[in-house]
Amino acid sequence: MSQRTLFPAVVAGLLAAVVSGADAPAPPAKARAEYTRVEIRGKLQLTDQFAGEALALPELFSQPVRAVVNGMPLAFKDKDQAERAKKLAGKTVLVSGDLSRVAGQQTAVQPTHYVYYVNVTALKAAD
Numbered sequence: 829m830s831q832r833t834l835f836p837a838v839v840a841g842l843l844a845a846v847v848s849g850a851d852a853p854a855p856p857a858k859a860r861a862e863y864t865r866v867e868i869r870g871k872l873q874l875t876d877q878f879a880g881e882a883l884a885l886p887e888l889f890s891q892p893v894r895a896v897v898n899g900m901p902l903a904f905k906d907k908d909q910a911e912r913a914k915k916l917a918g919k920t921v922l923v924s925g926d927l928s929r930v931a932g933q934q935t936a937v938q939p940t941h942y943v944y945y946v947n948v949t950a951l952k953a954a955d
Contacts, residue, residue: 864927866946869954870898872913872921897923901945912951924950 875894893910895902895917902923904910925946931939 866923866925866927868897868900868923868946870920872897872916872919872923874914874917897921897946901943902951903928903945903947905948909948909951916951916953920954922950922952922954923948 873896875896891904891910892907893904893913895904895913902913902925904913923946925948927944928947929942929944931942
């Protein structure tokens with residue numbers, strides 16, 4: 829095959845690949861490589877202050893609704909979850925989410941301790 833006949837065939841093939849790829853759905857977002865999923869069943873309690881609050885990230889603990897289940901602080905991703913937590917206060921709930929941590933006081937080499945909390949993905953009244 830000469831270059832004159834090969835070039836139009838290559839261009840046509842590339843053009844077809846680009847056009848067909850434009851209609852393809854976007855690939856799904858990748859999940860975090862490492863995570864710890866938790867499910868907690870217990871009484872949801874609203875609180876004024878978390879243990880270790882002064883040592884943890886201020887943006888985590890400056891939420892309008894602060895709640896714990898079995899002593900584990902909860903981080904809500906949106907206002908709807910926070911409002912649901914207000915309504916379920918004092919009731920037995922089932923919480924699902926990802927376990928996270930923030931470093932407490934830092935030394936020159938490593939943190940002296942960590943504060944653990946749950947990034948809530950689901951919150952509902954227990955059966």
